[in-house]
Amino acid sequence: MLARLLRFRGLLLILTGRELKARYRGSFLGFFWSLVNPLLLLAVYTLVFDIVFQARWGGAEPYSVFLVTGLFPWIWLSGSLLDATGSLLENSGLIRKAVFPAEVLPVVTVLAQLVHFVLALPIAGVALVGARLFDYPVGGWSVFGLPLAMLVQLPFVAGLALALAALNVHFKDVQDLLQNLLTLGFFLTPILYPLSSIRQVPWAWAIVAANPATPYIQIYQDLLFAGVWPAVSLWLRALGTSLLAWGFGCWVFARLRNTLVEAA
Amino acid sequence: MSGDAVVTVEGVSKLYRRMASGFRFRTLKSALLERSLVRDLEPQEVIPAVREVSFSVAPGEAFGLIGSNGSGKSTLLKLIAGILEPTEGRIAVDGRVSALIELGAGFHPEISGRENVYINGAVLGLSRSEVADRFDEIVAFSGLEDFIDEPVKNYSSGMYVRLGFAVAVHTDPDVLLVDEVLAVGDEAFAHRCVHRIEAMLARGKTLLFVSHTLPLVEDLCDRILWMEDGFSRMIGEPRRVVDAYRDAVAQAEGRRHREEKEEAETEAEAEAEERPDRWGSGRARLREVRLLVDGAEGYALSTGSSAVFALDVEAEEELEDFVFGIAIRTPRGVEVWGTNTELEGYRPGRLSGSTRVQIHCPDLRLAPGEYAVDLAVHARDGAPYDYRRGVFTFTVSASRSSTGVYEPRHRWEFGPGVEWDETG
Numbered sequence: 001m002l003a004r005l006l007r008f009r010g011l012l013l014i015l016t017g018r019e020l021k022a023r024y025r026g027s028f029l030g031f032f033w034s035l036v037n038p039l040l041l042l043a044v045y046t047l048v049f050d051i052v053f054q055a056r057w058g059g060a061e062p063y064s065v066f067l068v069t070g071l072f073p074w075i076w077l078s079g080s081l082l083d084a085t086g087s088l089l090e091n092s093g094l095i096r097k098a099v100f101p102a103e104v105l106p107v108v109t110v111l112a113q114l115v116h117f118v119l120a121l122p123i124a125g126v127a128l129v130g131a132r133l134f135d136y137p138v139g140g141w142s143v144f145g146l147p148l149a150m151l152v153q154l155p156f157v158a159g160l161a162l163a164l165a166a167l168n169v170h171f172k173d174v175q176d177l178l179q180n181l182l183t184l185g186f187f188l189t190p191i192l193y194p195l196s197s198i199r200q201v202p203w204a205w206a207i208v209a210a211n212p213a214t215p216y217i218q219i220y221q222d223l224l225f226a227g228v229w230p231a232v233s234l235w236l237r238a239l240g241t242s243l244l245a246w247g248f249g250c251w252v253f254a255r256l257r258n259t260l261v262e263a264a
Numbered sequence: 265m266s267g268d269a270v271v272t273v274e275g276v277s278k279l280y281r282r283m284a285s286g287f288r289f290r291t292l293k294s295a296l297l298e299r300s301l302v303r304d305l306e307p308q309e310v311i312p313a314v315r316e317v318s319f320s321v322a323p324g325e326a327f328g329l330i331g332s333n334g335s336g337k338s339t340l341l342k343l344i345a346g347i348l349e350p351t352e353g354r355i356a357v358d359g360r361v362s363a364l365i366e367l368g369a370g371f372h373p374e375i376s377g378r379e380n381v382y383i384n385g386a387v388l389g390l391s392r393s394e395v396a397d398r399f400d401e402i403v404a405f406s407g408l409e410d411f412i413d414e415p416v417k418n419y420s421s422g423m424y425v426r427l428g429f430a431v432a433v434h435t436d437p438d439v440l441l442v443d444e445v446l447a448v449g450d451e452a453f454a455h456r457c458v459h460r461i462e463a464m465l466a467r468g469k470t471l472l473f474v475s476h477t478l479p480l481v482e483d484l485c486d487r488i489l490w491m492e493d494g495f496s497r498m499i500g501e502p503r504r505v506v507d508a509y510r511d512a513v514a515q516a517e518g519r520r521h522r523e524e525k526e527e528a529e530t531e532a533e534a535e536a537e538e539r540p541d542r543w544g545s546g547r548a549r550l551r552e553v554r555l556l557v558d559g560a561e562g563y564a565l566s567t568g569s570s571a572v573f574a575l576d577v578e579a580e581e582e583l584e585d586f587v588f589g590i591a592i593r594t595p596r597g598v599e600v601w602g603t604n605t606e607l608e609g610y611r612p613g614r615l616s617g618s619t620r621v622q623i624h625c626p627d628l629r630l631a632p633g634e635y636a637v638d639l640a641v642h643a644r645d646g647a648p649y650d651y652r653r654g655v656f657t658f659t660v661s662a663s664r665s666s667t668g669v670y671e672p673r674h675r676w677e678f679g680p681g682v683e684w685d686e687t688g
Contacts, residue, residue: 007389008386008387010386010390010391010392011383011386011387014379014382014383014386014392015383018372018375018379018383022374022375091372093370093371093372093373094370094372096347097347097365097366097370098347098363098365098370098387099345099346099347099361099363099370099387099388100347100370100387101387167292171291171292171295172291173291173292173293174292177292177293258348258349259281261347261348262280262281262348
């Protein structure tokens, strides 16, 4: 799978570029529009939790900065999976009638969303610098671990994307189910709250800690917000989950590959 | 197979696998709820598209595929292109394959022709710079200079083919697969394509060509494979295969015509059989019906003779609502005459027991031919007591023949100047 993707890296790049171009369609403002969604989410959650509920969690101050560090990687994950799920059906013309490496399509959506993520990082940067100016001890040299965190998360997102895209060809409701699962997953991942804040509720803590997406978010929070290097065990958990997800995705895709052309 | 073959197809079969019959409506939810996830992903229905086909194509050879729709030609090309995997057998292709399988295949409708050229090139394994080197040539060949930055969804089908073909041949494939699409382009472009293909063949490249344009296939190809029902029916010299195919098509066409005709006839018969020739509630019955000619029972008469239709009627109970009717038809169902007591002003009073009804026709002026008779007793609203259709037939003959169904009394009169050598 990886070898095939590398062989078609040219195609991956062209299609990813196309995807981005379509999103930012020519206009300079187009790029800013793509930032509106995360900014809006950020504003709403800050308003609701920080200002309305006056929620105060230890280790989550200032709240909007804490939120940014977990929210953006989550948007990469959820956006990728939602886009990837429909990617094969939307491009059925390509895979049914031409010699086309189908696995490229879900991976393209993941890469395009990764670019959106990277392009949104300046917001996080501004937030961190701002917090620093108010003497909050956020960030630090550890922010340079960010590319590594993305690299570790990439196989996790791509693996799930491959599996979902292939399954969606056979089961048309995967997209609807996914939407609900992602909503649930969002609240079961320590994005709106730090994991440490629910330690007193053991069952809730167990669920959230067992969520496979949790270690990735924690890594980002350590690197960007807490300004500490994540524990080796955290890295290993994330890496292990990634390899499992990647292996699972490749396995599902390979098993269904021959049926995709006929069913898409 | 020969060692220097570019394309080798050995005992290849392809079964299209359909999922469970309702597979379009399958959902993951139901699959999980019914624990049928694994079963739902198993194919249920198998449709053979290509069966045990073997052949090989040498470098520089133009190989044609012909056959009726659904005979497996396109599937075979897709197998060779690597879009589909064979269910059985082995396919080996030596070199780079470029395929032009279907109209607009491999094009992304929303994006420009320019970007599509790059995407196509990348799919075919060319790097960006390799595509860039050939880009101008590709556009020039397609003749789409003015439209190359338009989204391809705005292209006409001819433009799709032009661009597709231009990309396919300029990526310098070792094997070019072309499926019918040339028929879409205009004459001039088709010529250019054929020219280009011939140049490729001269350089030792290989062509596999599917088409229904038999003269073109015959002209262009060195060998032809004729597919039928997924089987390879005949491989060989173009002229011979095309002639055999044409013969078979002509025969099949003739057979189809005959079958259709026979089918229509049996249907008509079946329909006639299905219709009962007697029905009704039976409250009154026509026990016996006869034709009396000149006083005696008989079913052959001549025009103008007297005839009596005699009905022995038996009422099961006393009836106050009854109508007697008669109709004379030709064998093909054209009604010649029909009437009943109601139409003629008889108001029913009482019908009981066994009795006889007779319809006297002292001068039945039917034209010569065969006639069938329907007789009935029914209620005034039409509800049948006993309706007997085609209860008997009789023939009318005459010393002189005429056409139609009715022969009025008549005579000819001629003015002066009309002379006859002989008169009737």
